[in-house]
Amino acid sequence: MAGLDAIVVGQVVRDLVLLVDEVPGPSATAPVRCRRELLGGKGANQAVGLAQLGARVGLLGVVGEDEVGDRLLGRARSDGIDVAPVLRRADTPSALIVDVVDARAHWRYLEDIPEATLLTEADVTGAEEVLRAARAVVVQLQQPLPATLAAARCARTADRMVVLDGAPDDPAGAADLLALADVFRADARDAGLLVGDPPKDAEAGLRAGRDLLARGPGLVAVEVAREGNAFVWPDGELFVPLSETPMVDSTGGGDAFVAALTAGLLRGEAYPEVARYAVAAAGATVGHPGGRPALNPAAIEAQLSRIPPG
Numbered sequence: 001m002a003g004l005d006a007i008v009v010g011q012v013v014r015d016l017v018l019l020v021d022e023v024p025g026p027s028a029t030a031p032v033r034c035r036r037e038l039l040g041g042k043g044a045n046q047a048v049g050l051a052q053l054g055a056r057v058g059l060l061g062v063v064g065e066d067e068v069g070d071r072l073l074g075r076a077r078s079d080g081i082d083v084a085p086v087l088r089r090a091d092t093p094s095a096l097i098v099d100v101v102d103a104r105a106h107w108r109y110l111e112d113i114p115e116a117t118l119l120t121e122a123d124v125t126g127a128e129e130v131l132r133a134a135r136a137v138v139v140q141l142q143q144p145l146p147a148t149l150a151a152a153r154c155a156r157t158a159d160r161m162v163v164l165d166g167a168p169d170d171p172a173g174a175a176d177l178l179a180l181a182d183v184f185r186a187d188a189r190d191a192g193l194l195v196g197d198p199p200k201d202a203e204a205g206l207r208a209g210r211d212l213l214a215r216g217p218g219l220v221a222v223e224v225a226r227e228g229n230a231f232v233w234p235d236g237e238l239f240v241p242l243s244e245t246p247m248v249d250s251t252g253g254g255d256a257f258v259a260a261l262t263a264g265l266l267r268g269e270a271y272p273e274v275a276r277y278a279v280a281a282a283g284a285t286v287g288h289p290g291g292r293p294a295l296n297p298a299a300i301e302a303q304l305s306r307i308p309p310g
Contacts, residue, residue, distance in 0.1 A: 003056060003133075004056050004057060004058050004082065004130075004133060004134040004135070005056045005134065005135050005136065006055055006056075006057050006058075006134055006136040006137070006138055006262055006266065007057065007058040007059070007060055007130060007131060007134040007136075007137055007138070008043050008046045008047040008050070008057065008058070008059050008060070008061075008138045008140070009043065009060045009061070009124070009131075009137065009138065009139045009140060009143065009147075009148070010042050010043020010044075010060075010138075010140030010143060011041030011042050011043045011044070011061060011113075011117075011140060011142060011143070012043055012044045012059065012061035012062065012063050012072060012076075012086065012094075012095070013040050013044070013072075013094070013095040013096060013097050013113065013117075014037065014039075014040065014068050014071075014072060014096045014097070015036070015037070015038040015040025015099060015290060016035075016036075016037055016096065016097070016099070017035065017036040017038065017098075017099045017101065017249070017289045017290035017291075018032045018034075018099070018100050018101070019032065019033045019034035019289045020032055020033060020100065020103075021033065021102065021103045022103065023100060023102050023108060034289055036290045038075075038290050038291075038292045039072050039075040039076055039079070040097060040290070040291050040292065041061070041095065041097070042142060042165070042166075042254075042291075043059060043061045043140050044059060044072070044076060044081075045252050045255035045259075045291045045292060045293060046138055046140070046165070046255045046258050046259045046262075047059045047076070047079075047081045047259075048079050048081065048259075048293055049255060049256050049258075049259025049263075049281065049285075049293035049295055050138075050259045050263055051079050051080040051081055052293060052295040052296065053259060053260060053263040053295055054263070055263050055266065056082075057080075057081055057082065058082035058083070058130060059076060059081050059082070059085065059086055060085040060086065060087075060119070060123075060124070060127050060130065060131070061086055061087070061119065062086070062087045062088075062089050062116070062117045062119060062123070063088060063089070063094040063095075063117065064088070064089055064090075064092045064093045064116075064117065065090045065091075065092075066093055068094040069094040072094060073086060084130075085130045087123055089117065091116075092114050092116035092117060093114060094117065095112065095113040095114065095117040096111070096112040097109055097110070097111050097112075097113075098110040098111075099289075099291070101248070101249045101251075105248055105250065107249060107250065107251055118143055118144055118147070119143045119144065121146035121147050121149075121150045123147065124147050124150040124151045124154065125150055125154075128154050131151060131154045131155055131158070131160070132154060132155070132157075132160065134155075134160060135160060135161060135266060136161040136163055136265070136266055137152070137154070137155035137160050137161070137162055138163040138165065138258065138262055139151045139152055139155075139162070139163065139164050139165070140165050140166060141164055141165060141166035141168050141177065142166055142169075144169075145169065145170045148164075148168065148173075148177060149176060149177060149180075152164065152177055152180040152181065153180060155180075156180045161182045161183070161265065161266075162180055162182045162183070163182065163183040163184075163185070163258065163261070163265075164180075164183070164184045164185070164217075165185045165254070165258045166185075166186065167189075167191075167193045167194055171194070174194055175215065178212065178215040179215065179216040180216070181216055181217040181218075182217060182219070183219045183220075183262070183265065184212060184217040184219070184221070185221040185222075185254075185261065186208075186220075186221070186222050187223040187225075187254055188222075188225040191208050191222045194211075194212060195208045195211050199224045200224070201227065202224060202227065202230060202239040204224070205222045205223070205224040205227075205228075205229070205230030205239060206222075206230045206232060206237050206239060208230065209221070209222045209230045209231065209232030209237065210232055212232075213232050213234070218233060219231070219232075219233045219265075219271060220232045220233070221261065223254070226242070227242065228240050228241040228279065229242075229257070229275070229278070229279055233271050236271065236272075238271070238272055238275050240275050240307060241279075241308045242282075242283065242307075243279060243280060243282075243303045243304075244307075244308065245283045245284075245286060245287050246287060247287070248286065248287050248288055248289055249286060249288065249289045249291075250286050251290060252286070252290065252293055253282040253283075253285050253286045254282065255285075255291060255293065256281040256282050256284065256285035256293040256295060257278045257279065257281055257282040258278075259281065259293060259295070260274075260277050260278040260280070260281030260295065260300070261274060261278040263277075264277045264278065276304060277300065277304075279303075279307060280300045280301075280303035280304045280307060281295055281300055283303040283306065283307070284300055284302070
C-alpha cells in the first residue's frame with residue numbers, strides 16, 4: 001500500500017453494456033449489436049484510467065461477498081489496481097449497472113445499487129491510514145455525504161491533493177466539500193446543481209468556474225455539454241473544445257477526464273497542458289461502448305491533434 005500515487009474513493013460495479021440500433025418500445029424486442037461485461041462504476045473507471053496512465057493507484061469501494069465481487073476484484077488486480085482497501089459486504093449482492101446505448105449515442109441506465117454497496121463514514125475512517133499514504137485522494141461525490149466528507153477531511157489533514165468529482169446529493173454539504181478541495185470537476189448537470197443552471201456555452205462555463213473557484217478549490221473544471229470544458233484557476237482560465245471524435249457512448253468520458261487530470265497534476269504539469277490532456281483522454285473513451293477507459297500515449301496523442309483551437 002505504501003507509495004501509492006492516488007487512491008480513488010467511489011463506486012465499484014458490474015457493468016453490462018448493450019449496444020442496440022434502437023431501444024424497443026413496450027412489448028417489443030431489439031437485437032443487441034455489441035455486448036460487453038466490465039468492471040465499472042465511477043470509482044473503478046477512474047482507477048483503471050489512472051493505472052493505464054502509469055499511476056500507482058488504489059481503490060476504496062464496496063462489493064458483495066459473491067461471485068460477481070470476486071470477478072470484479074480479479075479484473076481490478078489484473079488492471080494493476082491495489083484492491084486491498086475494497087470492502088466485502090456480506091449478505092448483499094455486488095452492484096450492477098446495465099448501460100443500453102442506441103445508434104445515436106443516447107444511453108439509458110438500469111441500476112441495481114444496494115445501499116450496502118455504498119461507502120459509510122465508518123468505512124472511510126477505517127481506511128484513514130491508506131488515504132493518508134497516497135499523494136492524491138480522488139473522491140467521487142455520488143457516494144453518501146458523510147463518507148465523502150470524511151475522505152476529503154482525512155486527505156486535507158494529511159496535506160494530500162484532494163480531487164472531487166461531481167456534486168453531493170445534499171447541496172448543503174457542497175460548501176464544506178469545496179472548502180476542502182484542491183481540484184473540483186463538475187459535469188454540466190452537477191454544475192447546474194451548484195450554480196443554478198447548467199452552462200450553455202464557453203463563457204457561461206468559465207463564469208460557473210469562477211463562482212466555484214471562489215468557494216475554495218485551486219483548480220475548477222466545468223463541462224459545457226456537447227461543447228467542451230472550462231478550466232479556471234486563481235491566475236488564469238481556459239476553455240478547451242471537445243475533440244472532433246464520433247460519439248458512441250459518453251458514459252466513461254468524465255471518468256477518463258478525471259483520471260487524466262489527476263495524472264497530469266501528479267506529474268506537475270502546467271494547468272493549460274493538463275486541461276488539454278484531460279479533454280483528450282475523454283475523447284479517447286467516448287468512441288467505444290461502455291465506461292471503461294482505454295488510455296495510452298498513442299490514443300491521447302491522436303486526440304490532442306483533434307482538439308480545435310480554443
